[in-house]
Amino acid sequence: MSEHFYTVASDSETTGEDKPQPSFPDVAIGIDIGTSKCSVAVWNGNQVELLKNTRNQKGMRSYVMFKDDTLSAGVTGAAARENGHEERDILSGSAIFNMKRLIGRMDTDEVVQASKSLPFLVQTLGIGVRPFIAALVNNMWRSTTPEEVLAIFLLELKALVEMHLKHPVRNAVLTIPVSFSRFQQTRIERACAMAGLHALRLMPEPTAVALLYAQQQQQLMHDNMGSGTEKIALIFNMGAGYCDAAVAATAGGVSQIRALSGCTVGGEDILQNIMRHVLPSFDNLYAGQTMDRIRSIGLLRIATQDAIHKLAYQDNVEVNVDLGNGHKVSKVLDHPEFEQVNRAIFEKCENIINQCLIDAKLVPEDINDVILVGGCSKIPRIRSLVLGLCKKEISYKNIDALEAAVSGAALEGAIASGVTDPSGSLDLLTIQATPMNLGIRADSDIFAAIIPRNTTVPARRDMLFTTTHDNQTEALIAVYEGEGERAEDNHLLGYFKITGIPAAPKGTVEISVCMDIDASNVLRVFAGVVKPQGPAVPPFIEVRMPTLDDGHGWCGQALAKTYGKTLDLAVLPKKLQP
Amino acid sequence: MAESHPSPGGQATYKQDRHGRQRLTHHLFCILPPIPLPSFPNHSPQLRSACCFSLRLMISAPLLRVPAAPNRAAVGAPFRLRAPPSSSGSRPSNARCAAPPQAAAAAAAAAAATPYDVLGLRAGATAREIKAAYRRLARERHPDAAPGAAAAEFVRLHDAYATLSDPDSRARYDRAAVPAQRPRPGWAAARPRRTWETDQCW
CATH class of the missing domain: 3.30.420.40 (ATPase, nucleotide binding domain)
Structure with missing residues (x-):
């Protein structure tokens, strides 16, 4: 088909392929x-x-x-x-x-x-x-x-x-x-x-797949093919940049996300590993960003990418490419070698699946269906790894690995736009969960998680803190998100000060920090003094997070250095909490 | 929407019917005044709200605790007052039905209930019944499914489900609730709720 540019908001110049679409102007x-x-x-x-x-x-x-x-x-x-x-x-x-x-x-x-x-x-x-x-x-x-x-x-x-x-x-x-x-x-x-x-909405990819799965299960029930009992699916999604896992429990069109976990490994990492493997001097040869280097790396990248794709269907593959300037790569790559080179990546994949099962409080036997999606789900080792961990022979068949996420997103778009379907195929509800811990910095550099990961959304949790100095009148609330135990290991989302804390010996004032995630996944932090009470106490502060715009790594360090000691808070030990 | 989908469990107890009716009033209160529900004790609204906010603390805290601070209600109060505006999100359809004041009252009344009451189940409900009830009610109370529903109502439903779906936390809850029921078995429906509220005042 010849290429042609389209014009925005114009009905002319359409090809014969375009059929008139029913109009749903507000559907996301x-x-x-x-x-x-x-x-x-x-x-x-x-x-x-x-x-x-x-x-x-x-x-x-x-x-x-x-x-x-x-x-x-x-x-x-x-x-x-x-x-x-x-x-x-x-x-x-x-x-x-x-x-x-x-x-x-x-x-x-x-x-x-x-x-x-x-x-x-x-x-x-x-x-x-x-x-x-x-x-x-x-x-x-x-x-x-x-x-x-x-x-x-x-x-x-x-x-x-x-x-x-x-x-x-x-x-x-x-x-x-x-x-x-x-x-x-x-x-x-x-x-x-x-x-x-x-x-x-911004939907975690595996939850979009879970929605599609819920729709299919609902459809089966309407056709009297399904049993109507709860079905538990493990969804593993690995694309070029990221790798995610989720456990969803589905029944009657309601799918509850029991656990989510993800990491930043993907096909891109596999590609870079293989490039360095077939050309060990990769980093030395291509230190500077010259035109030669760009061209050579491009050639190597295309050849390696091609080899990885072929390796999904054949036992071994030959990488053969002339990079110019006398550098040539000629190497036969087989599965054991491929798996050895990428062992660290496969371990990370295992970790997130195991983490997901632990967080969902499930054992592999509880899983009904294993759904593999994303470009990397075609890699044989990934398939065998996921199915092995879930003790399954085969993966779920009715979902297209490359189209599942976008289909789920379009379904959610229709549901969230208030579209209903007479056949009931949009009568679906996804109960989402938070993928990461949310909390604040306390006790110098400890990350105190207020909403732990995999909490069902909407959610509201609070935690009591106290002052670390006598007559401390101000405290810094630095909000972080992540999995690290130290605040610095997490993402800083924003910060604000509580001022006008009544003068009192350290450890006697009670400061409550409440976090609220609403159904649209908006995070709000409420903080203020709850003890002592009275007119002398400043009003509560409500902050919508994240407030930071840029450079949060730099900012977090500066905050810790400048205010870490003076405006610190301590987690109020549980035994002292009423 | 939910009315057309009977619970997959299908075990209709009279409490579920009662809850069903309560939900029905919830849907119709734009037209009709809510039907007064005789089984809710007539406590002050403050106490009810305070209880609802300490629900989570009760779930996570060990139940056999020495009474400590008498101002539990005071701790909960700022959050009740500062609850964010109805967090029903940016769905266009939400605009058509903002939560009327009765909804808050109904929610507060529901909050004074035990986890079993929240889910509309009897104390001996099976794990399957609990899951089925949670799903059915989630379809009615989740802000995504019921435009205009307050997020707090779903949070309460989920907290009740979280208590009962985990065998350990359910056992802990049941141990604490059952002795209080024994003296007056005829009041079985009301007693655990009373115990719950007493707990909040510790």
């Missing part, structure tokens, strides 16, 4: 922004429909190409010369990709550090500020940000949807990795806003 669309590929789906009135771009692709490569004064995203692929050369163009340094891995991360983050071998420029100072990211335009590095890149991509995606639906689109449900911090979620929301989209 579902978007799966993948590290490698993006897809978009809509509820078309009786089912979820994945949209294709002008090149007939459902999965569109996630990148934005910078050229002179024009920017173009991978939705249309218009920037690439031809289909066959798209990948090479992406790796020329002029395109920014992997924005889902980089968004909302500071330069101390190991994911950002690992991105420095990408063809575009990722510069780090290692002090907890934004990395410097730039694309090569006419032999100059032009700076950009992951949010900006994502926004350009979403803008093109929005135009594609509007062309199909023939009406403007405003609301979207987007899927995100489980391990995304609340700060990263705000970055996604900002990118959406820049593209003129309102992020109605």
